[in-house]
Amino acid sequence: MSRMMRAVRAGKGVVEMAVPSPEPGQVLVRTRAFGVNRPELLQHEGGYPVRPDQTDVLGLELAGVAEQSGEEVCALVGGGAYAEYCITDERLTLPIPFQGDDRFVRAAALPETTFTVWKNLFWDGPDTLKGKSVFVQAGASGIGTTAIAxxxxxxxxxxxxxxxxxxxxxxxxxxxxxxxCYNYNTEEWEKEEKADVILDMVGGSYLPRHLKMMQQGARLVILGFLGSPVTEKLNMTRVLLKNLTITGSVLRSAPDSEKARICEELKRHVWPRLASGEIALPHISHTFEGIDAYADAFEDMNNSKHKGKMVLRL
Amino acid sequence: MSRMMRAVRAGKGVVEMAVPSPEPGQVLVRTRAFGVNRPELLQHEGGYPVRPDQTDVLGLELAGVAEQSGEEVCALVGGGAYAEYCITDERLTLPIPFQGDDRFVRAAALPETTFTVWKNLFWDGPDTLKGKSVFVQAGASGIGTTAIAxxxxxxxxxxxxxxxxxxxxxxxxxxxxxxxCYNYNTEEWEKEEKADVILDMVGGSYLPRHLKMMQQGARLVILGFLGSPVTEKLNMTRVLLKNLTITGSVLRSAPDSEKARICEELKRHVWPRLASGEIALPHISHTFEGIDAYADAFEDMNNSKHKGKMVLRL
Incomplete structure (x- = not known):
């Protein structure tokens, strides 16, 4: 008889279901904490399509204990983290860089943001930003705090x-x-700053403002449309004259081979500096206790109460 | 007393002026032929601003004989090619890859298009396009023919x-x-083709159509706005979902160090294959004789009579 576990399924809430079985190259992890992110909220409300080969259990990142080896790990997953057990891809599984009782909570808040920031700001490796002026929209968000640090x-x-x-x-x-940091409700940041690299999750009306503040050879990376994906009347002249690059991505749909490469680079360049405290991440404003509290976490996220990350501890 | 020469100055036409004197790192070339390009036409008509440190003698590319060494060369210049003598930067000067009486005419048609195409299509070196699907707008133009070949x-x-x-x-x-090749007046190319790389010089209403036909990870490079630089209502969702890159550039304003790097790569990877005939370039539809014929060349260009390149022989 298969072991049972509690898990949060998209649109259904907490259910009892069988503990999944790992295949070769996978690790079964006993979840100790998972990060709560906006895509899960959207997915739970039906607004975020999932590939048919992926679980409908919510959750993109977790920390816990590998069942077989007993190692303490954290991982990026394509789904399944909101559960007492989760299958991870061993190529996307990292050691926990912290000590102390809160190490699972802190490590659970790392994968989604560190993978995203590495993929989008460090496209040429660890020296990509050396000497560059970097402008990050939504600096108090999980991605924002991670990108700044x-x-x-x-x-x-x-x-x-x-x-x-x-x-x-x-x-x-x-x-x-x-x-x-500019208060975007009262200040015209595009008149104050010049940037070599911009990380944006707003889109829409911000695009022409970003083109304006970009320096020769600058790059704009768009990760989301908290505003709107539509820009009315875009003049591309600056893209040519300043040799600009505009790009965008969704981490979740990146090929596993690319995620595995990012994971290797994080392990080499970022994890040691998290362990030493030199990079002071993550910033967690809300910690929730027990799987049923996912609904409270979603409510707080809907009300945008958090700063940095939200984590749920099991 | 300084030697005099005939040259075409922007907005003024043919004038007598002193032969310029080369500084260290520069080569004085006796012009035998120069390429005629749209930017010169625009500049002559007052529509293309020139940096104050640059000559107002028209012309971006030429072939001729180096005064001091007697070598036959061609070069990319920031201005000055529409003249009996022209100063070139030795880092942007290449040997003539052809034999035969028409070797100057053919070589004069190479620099502007080969530098532009190498910069924009070969950003990762000679293997950048290997196995890729490439879509080039305006295939019968100088840039178009060069990009295709x-x-x-x-x-x-x-x-x-x-x-x-x-x-x-x-x-x-x-x-x-x-x-x-699609007839753009009668065919909907964006419904027929998928592309990994697009080279565009139209802009405006083409941008959303390009985003539609781009495959995962594809890149769009914009070199000009024969249409308009303004796109009405641009939806950027595809940029995120397909991890697209949009970029653009103007060769003329690129730093000399970058042009020198491109020149080295052309010498190594492209010039031997032009010499062997393996790359069948350039395509020249009109050749004009004598510096006064520049006006005829501009008239034909205004009427878009040419296919590939126009060259004027001195």
């Missing part, structure tokens, strides 16, 4: 960002380490 | 293009070597 740690000459109120701006500069 | 020569699996009438389409396939 990693850009600073890997030699960006200036890291600037935006947030929605002065309290969050103070958090971005004083806690996360940005050089300047 | 070089993409085929460097291993693209499929090279498709567009032209404005059936006669030019036949030229693109039967003479230049494209696999398919």
């Amino acid at each position: 990693m850009a600073k740690a890997f030699g960006a000459s200036r890291v600037t960002t935006t947030a929605r109120d002065d309290e969050r701006c103070k958090f971005c500069t004083d806690v996360v380490g940005a050089d300047v | 070089m993409a085929k020569a460097f291993g693209a699996s499929r090279v498709t293009t567009t032209a404005r009438d059936d006669e030019r389409c036949k030229f693109c396939t039967d003479v230049v070597g494209a696999d398919v």
